[in-house]
Amino acid sequence: xxxxxxxxxxxxxxxxxxxxxxxxxxxxxxxxxxxxxxxxxxxxxxxxxxxxxxxxxxxxxxxxxxxxxxxxxxxxxxxxxxxxxxxxxxxxxxxxxxxxxxxxxxxxxxxxxxxxxxxxxxxxxxxxxxxxxxxxxxxxxxxxxxxxxxxxxxxxxxxxxxxxxxxxxxxxxxxxxxxxxxxxxxxxxxxxxxxxxxxxxxxxxxxxxxxxxxxxxxxxxxxx
Numbered sequence: 001x002x003x004x005x006x007x008x009x010x011x012x013x014x015x016x017x018x019x020x021x022x023x024x025x026x027x028x029x030x031x032x033x034x035x036x037x038x039x040x041x042x043x044x045x046x047x048x049x050x051x052x053x054x055x056x057x058x059x060x061x062x063x064x065x066x067x068x069x070x071x072x073x074x075x076x077x078x079x080x081x082x083x084x085x086x087x088x089x090x091x092x093x094x095x096x097x098x099x100x101x102x103x104x105x106x107x108x109x110x111x112x113x114x115x116x117x118x119x120x121x122x123x124x125x126x127x128x129x130x131x132x133x134x135x136x137x138x139x140x141x142x143x144x145x146x147x148x149x150x151x152x153x154x155x156x157x158x159x160x161x162x163x164x165x166x167x168x169x170x171x172x173x174x175x176x177x178x179x180x181x182x183x184x185x186x187x188x189x190x191x192x193x194x195x196x197x198x199x200x201x202x203x204x205x206x207x208x209x210x211x212x213x214x215x216x217x218x219x220x221x222x223x224x
Contacts, residue, residue: 006104007055008125009097009153010048012075013089014041014061014111021112027194032221039213040191041066043114045073047210050118053125054107058096060089086160094153105131105151108158110190113146114214115204117186124187125149129178136172136181138165140188140199147187186210 018030020037028036048057059070060078067077078096080089090108097103107125109116128135128149134156135149145164150156156175159167165181172179185207189200201218204211 007097007101008053008105008107009093009101009103010051010054010057010107010109011090011093011097012041012044012048012057012059012070012109012111013080013086013093014059014063014066014070015086016061016063016083017065018063019083021191023192024194024197032217036191036197036214036217037112038065038069039217040114041111042069042073042213043211044109044111044116045070045075046212047116047118047121048075048109049073051121051125052118053122056101058093060093060096087158090158090160094150098153103153105149106153108148108150109187110146112191113187113189114191114211115186115189115200115207117184117210120184120186121147124182124184127180127182129180131155132175132177134168134172134175134177134179136165136168136179137187138181138183139190140196144190146190 017034017037021033024033048054057075058078059075060080061067062080062083070077078092097106128151131151132155133151137147139146145168155177156171189203191197
């Protein structure tokens with residue numbers, strides 16, 4: 001059954017697996033980086049599928065493997081032939097969410113946040129103020145942005161990358177939107193560096209229950 005118009009649409013940009021996580025190339029082999037990336041995306045897809053507040057998930061990617069993975073977890077692939085980066089992928093996803101689902105709001109999530117807890121994500125969506133509004137989830141350093149809830153989807157301009165939290169707060173203010181900054185533990189932990197990966201491993205040990213695929217990858221790495 002197709003989602004109703006006015007849906008809450010999650011948008012997950014996924015870079016080509018063989019080009020992902022280059023900042024880990026000194027510490028992980030290409031095969032290990034690819035396996036870790038696939039595991040993270042899989043865990044995020046599972047979390048989104050288990051979040052009742054999400055009506056539909058769009059995976060924006062130019063990677064055929066990622067598109068097949070998305071379909072396997074009830075997500076809808078959106079072709080990203082140019083693979084021009086995270087912001088361009090988000091733009092494609094928002095366009096699809098509006099045209100195909102008349103989305104009332106979108107939830108922009110990162111594919112390297114495998115610890116996402118469906119309950120926390122659902123609470124994040126539900127706590128979003130009445131539109132126009134923005135909910136920002138920064139990374140654990142308080143600098144980047146791991147998730148955004150935009151109501152309506154085009155409420156403001158977005159600019160992911162280093163320093164994006166401050167840019168998103170400023171953009172929300174400029175748009176006259178209510179803005180909430182939230183820091184649920186399961187969403188603030190992304191993986192860009194080996195230090196991030198070690199911190200995530202510690203957090204998963206302290207919070208059992210989710211990110212099964214990444215836990216498996218980390219266990220195999222630790223045995224090598």
